[in-house]
Amino acid sequence: MVHISERERQLPEQAIEKLIEIMVEDKSILSLGPGEPDFDLPKPLIAQIKRLADKCNHYSPAGGLIELREAICRKLRRDNKITADPENVVVTSGSQEALLLASMSLLDVSEQVLIPNPSYMAFLPTIELLSASPRFFELNEEADFEPSPDEIRKQIDPKKTKVIILNSPANPTGNVLKRKTMEEIADIAIENNLTIFSDEAYEKITYDGAKHISFASLNGMKDRVLTFQSFSKTYAMCGFRLGYVVGSKAAAEAIKKTHIYSTICAPTISQKLGIKALSLPKKYTDAMVKEYDKRRKVIVPRLNEMGLSTPNPKGAFYTFSNVKHLTNDSRRFAFELLKKAKVAVVPGTDFGDAGKGYIRCSFATKLPIIEKALDRLEKFVKNK
Ligand SMILES: Cc1ncc(COP(=O)(O)O)c(C=O)c1O
Structure with missing residues (x-):
């Protein structure tokens, strides 16, 4: 057995x-x-797959095709107010792979990660699979499921806590983080030397004028945040498994190294399709x-x-x-x-x-x- x-x-x-x-x-x-x-x-992507079909039988570099990473950096600057170079980006098989690789690369056994409760169902198992230690901060309906910085502060163990995971727009609650909350959480991260994992898979899906703000665009946060973004929801590309993580060069380098031991690289055809997707009009x-x-x-x-x-x-x-x-x-x-x-x-x-x-x-x-x-x-x- x-x-x-x-x-x-x-x-x-x-x-x-x-x-x-x-x-x-x-x-x-x-x-x-x-x-x-x-x-x-989207129709232009269907046409592009046909053109690409016989040109994608090779691995790409572990970090992703340079043309794609360059296009991602342009998008990050334009849409997210994040300045990044291709060396800051690792392209992965969906943003969920990026979350796993980042957790593997940044967390040691029993180090603590703060997770919203309730939150996306992959966060907790990812932490548990690595024998790191999850700790929760509760989200309440009365507060429209907006995280409470005070509650986050209470859960921090100064010796063990390393990472806070945040997700906005949020699955399953639909909350979009307010700038004021983000700024308070950013202060907590700086005071306690924590890294923020910012899952932004739904960044383009907001309503009633709600504005998505990328955590890494806040003052002083760029090197303290790993931003996870995805092609899945924005372009209805879930099956192509294409996402990426952006962070400091040291973090990206470590994640790239781990990537070589997991899937080597994201599928080349999906990456080439991603280049086309990023060129599409809104x-x-x-x-x-x-x-x-x-x-x-x-x-x-x-x-x-x-x-x-x-x-x-x-x-x-x-x-x-x-x-x-x-x-x-x-x-x-x-x-x-x-x-x-x-x-x-x-x-x-x-x-x-x-x-x-x-x-x-x-x-x-x-x-x-x-x-x-x-x-x-x-x-x-x-x-x-
Ligand atoms: C909050 C959140 N993050 C990440 C993902 C996974 O996205 P991807 O397809 O990029 O792996 C999902 C999928 O539903 C999600 O809801």
């Missing part, structure tokens, strides 16, 4: 995996589960955001009307609804909803124990499906 490592055995089991298994079998289920855009690839992403916004304006009021308190997300494409008046057991709620009403949602506890009594619905799904799923959800809630 193979031996499964203790680390692996300790990894949390996500309800979403089981939900997906059930959904694959039962086609009558309507899903508000997806974490990826439901849009096709209209392709704007059209997707406009459509998400239309759906947001349907889904949020309806959830609130059926008694599920749901803050208006300022970014990303998820709602995070309070079902505590019905149950605190989000997992059970999600499985019952699936079984009785044939609607898939993700239990809040998949994002941390502070997600107890919440469910996440994605609006990266066509509007008629969302509306039908909401009708079923409403009936289910009424009968509960």
Whole structure:
């Protein structure tokens, strides 16, 4: 029998995996589960793949193709107010690989990482896989899920804490960090000599004029922040697995070294497609955001009307609804909803124990499906 490592055995089991298994079998289920855009690839990118097909059979340098890193640096300067050279950038197979490589490169065993609770489901397992030590700061609905700098400060162990992970726009809460909060957290990072991991995968998906600010653009923060960005959501390129991390030259060098021992480099065809994607006019992403916004304006009021308190997300494409008046057991709620009403949602506890009594619905799904799923959800809630 193979031996499964203790680390692996300790990894949390996500309800979403089981939900997906059930959904694959039962086609009558309507899903508000997806974490990826439901849009096709922008047309110019489809044409580009055809042109590239026979030209990408070689590895690229571990840090990524120089043309892509140069294009990323231009984008960072223009869109994120981050000044970077190609040596500051490592291109990876999705931003999630960058998060894993950065954690491997920067953290020693038992060093502490502060994680928002609830937050994106990969943060905690990434830290646990490396036998580093997670510590949580809670996000509250009453504060629109904005992190509290005081709470962060309380969780810091001056000897052990090394990294704070932040994600804005946030999955699953839809919060977009305010500049004032960021500045206070930046001060905490400087006082305690901490690095910030800033996950900006949804940077282009914001609503109602909410402005995404890159942490590394704040005064004095450039070398203290690792910025994780992605092509997945901005260009509906999830399947191409393309992302990158930007940080100090020392950090990028270490991450590049680790990259050689993991996947060597991001797929060359995806990198070449990334160059083309960065040259596209804004209209392709704007059209997707406009459509998400239309759906947001349907889904949020309806959830609130059926008694599920749901803050208006300022970014990303998820709602995070309070079902505590019905149950605190989000997992059970999600499985019952699936079984009785044939609607898939993700239990809040998949994002941390502070997600107890919440469910996440994605609006990266066509509007008629969302509306039908909401009708079923409403009936289910009424009968509960
Ligand atoms: C907050 C967050 N970060 C990172 C990722 C992973 O993105 P990528 O496809 O770039 O690995 C996701 C995917 O859903 C996400 O929600």
